Amino acid sequence: MDVLKIKASKREILGKKTRFLRRQGLTPVHLFGHGLDSLALQCDTPNLQRTIARAGMTRLITLAIEGDKQPRSVFIREIQREPRSGELLHVDFYQVKKTDKIRFDVPIILVGEAPAMKEKGRVLTHSLTSLSLECLPDKLPPNIEVDLSPLEEMDQAIFVRDLSLSPDITVITDPDQMVVRVSEARIEVEEVVEEEVAEEELVGEEAEGEEGEAEAPAEEKPGEKPAD
Template identity: 40%
Template sequence: MDQLVLEAEPRTIKGKQVNQLRRQGLVPAVVYGKATAPIPVQVPRRPLELVLSKAGESTLISLRVADRAEPLTVLVRDQQRDALTQVITHVDFYAVVMTETIRVRIPLVLEGEPPVLQKFQGVLLQQKEEVEVECLPKDLVPHIAVDVSTLQTFDDSIYVKDLVLPAGIQVLDDPEELVATVSPVAEEVVEAEAAPAEPGEVEVIKKGKKEEEQAEAEE
């Protein structure tokens, strides 16, 4: 995927006055990093929403600030939204240094079909949604694929140690942590309804009762 590009302008309005920007369709943001002092910026809402819909925490963005000669390579570190409308209200961008490793969380995406589900009824369960990794910015990927075709039986599982990682990426999470497994579906046991008595059987019961009553009367 091509690197995402976003245009921004320096921001002079701060504090509660930033609501003026929001009414104009602009979103206040800040850029910071290990080698970058905090830079207040403002970004048009619609282009920002489009980029955020494509960018995860591990997606590099080329941020072009109007008063800077070179674009900044950034990651989305935090975003705030209105609790009711879910409209974006603020964004934090982290400026990376391309020659230094960073730590980010990368989503795990299950791919394929477990062979066990072709023979038996069951449910594929994803126990872990993402992993924390360390790598150079150039080695970042949008997600890590998890091949579930290795789940041949209900006893098979996929752990962090089983992940096939792209070059240059090191996972920091516990290697024994469970990622995915298949759980069997319990079959419902339907109790058979008691069959109604046959007419002959009912008659025998009634007849037997009459005979008992007659015997008691004769005594």
């Protein structure tokens, strides 16, 4: 896997004035990490967009800051966008040491086809969407691919303990947790039928009540004489 690199320069424009940076094609960035003072930086927006698309939140990036002798190893920690337009507003980088292990939640991706799904009336339940891992920064996989081809029968499942990972990686997630399962599709017919019956009974009761009111004689008001 090729190394992702991006350049940044130190930023003096802060707060609401950063909108002027965006007009110049620059995105405000913050760099922080354990035992590190936060640094205000800026990156070329098109280059940053391409890096985000390739790195996601789980791929190690080499960050070269203008004026620094040594590049830094970072992960993208947070991305802020304008809700309507999707414009990139701000990015946070988290610096790590290549010699220190880190813990990350890595997304699970289902690949291939489950033979059991060829039959009608079956559904594939994806119960676990990420896996908590511990490893050195350069050993962290961008995602975990789970092959569905072993699922050949109904109610067959794949658990965390079934996943094959590098010996350099420690899985923190419970090994007995289910990742994906083939099960029968359930159609809730009984509940609908019961609701229809209840509605019919209610309509019948209302109709009987109206008939009873129509047949009942009118009550005499106090002091009134019955009509001759």
